[in-house]
Amino acid sequence: TGWGNMGLKHARLLLGFARAFLFLSGCSDHESLKENTIKTAELSQRESGVIGQASDFYFLYDFSAGEAFNSVSVWAESYEKGKKSEVVLGPLSTDLQEKEGYLFFSKNRAPENAEESLFNLGIGEGDSVSSGNYTAYFTSEAEKAHVAQIKTDFAEEGITIKGKHILGAYASSDENSLSSISLDPERDVEEQLEELEGYESVYVFMAEFKK
Numbered sequence: 001t002g003w004g005n006m007g008l009k010h011a012r013l014l015l016g017f018a019r020a021f022l023f024l025s026g027c028s029d030h031e032s033l034k035e036n037t038i039k040t041a042e043l044s045q046r047e048s049g050v051i052g053q054a055s056d057f058y059f060l061y062d063f064s065a066g067e068a069f070n071s072v073s074v075w076a077e078s079y080e081k082g083k084k085s086e087v088v089l090g091p092l093s094t095d096l097q098e099k100e101g102y103l104f105f106s107k108n109r110a111p112e113n114a115e116e117s118l119f120n121l122g123i124g125e126g127d128s129v130s131s132g133n134y135t136a137y138f139t140s141e142a143e144k145a146h147v148a149q150i151k152t153d154f155a156e157e158g159i160t161i162k163g164k165h166i167l168g169a170y171a172s173s174d175e176n177s178l179s180s181i182s183l184d185p186e187r188d189v190e191e192q193l194e195e196l197e198g199y200e201s202v203y204v205f206m207a208e209f210k211k
Contacts, residue, residue, distance in 0.1 A: 010139045033100075035066040038165065038207065041102060041157040051106070056117075057151045058106035059168040059205050065161060069209040072096060074080040074103050074121050077189065077204050078136070082197030084160055084190070089134040089203075092121040101125030107170065121205075148173045152181040164208040171199040 033039060041060040043051075051058050065072065075090030104122035114136060115152055122131040149172045159165055166185040169179060181202065182195050189196075196202050 031066045034041040036161045038063045046075050057170050061103045071210045074207045077192040079196045079202045082193045089119050092132045094123050094130045099127040115191045148178045154185040161209050162186045168205040171202045173200045
């Protein structure tokens with residue numbers, strides 16, 4: 001059994017509501033964001049609760065790209081015990097007009113006995129929001145059973161935009177506890193695969209700004 005048509009519609013409705021809430025509430029604060037910077041968005045408890053109703057996890061980042069960059073793409077790669085799998089979510093791309101906005105990645109809360117997950121990518125800028133929904137089968141029994149999971153954010157202190165960056169990672173394991181994922185956001189994931197070997201499955205959220 002899986003999501004089914006009603007489950008998919010319900011999940012997309014919830015995520016659509018969450019994105020609309022973020023957009024209308026003006027939660028992204030770009031006035032205090034330095035140019036050419038990506039930083040974890042600061043949400044109120046209410047805003048976090050709205051997204052949490054629809055998601056097992058989410059990543060939300062503000063960005064200010066400056067005049068040097070003309071487009072942005074976001075995607076997520078999947079790794080199993082340190083090896084890259086065939087699962088790639090995205091990419092989702094858009095041209096930058098106002099140079100400021102937000103990047104979004106989430107995994108929807110799956111119905112009981114589901115065999116797959118529904119993921120969401122989003123890019124918001126000005127009055128426009130680009131989004132995509134992606135379905136992937138569970139990559140491990142640990143992910144399906146929610147044995148131990150951890151989310152690691154690499155942009156809490158801000159990242160200077162230079163091109164391609166690792167923004168966040170979400171891991172599952174059959175162990176009872178997990179330590180935070182240690183990745184350098186400025187390096188390619190393939191150069192750091194040893195850091196992912198202790199996890200059953202990892203989704204790495206990435207963004208690339210192009211001139």
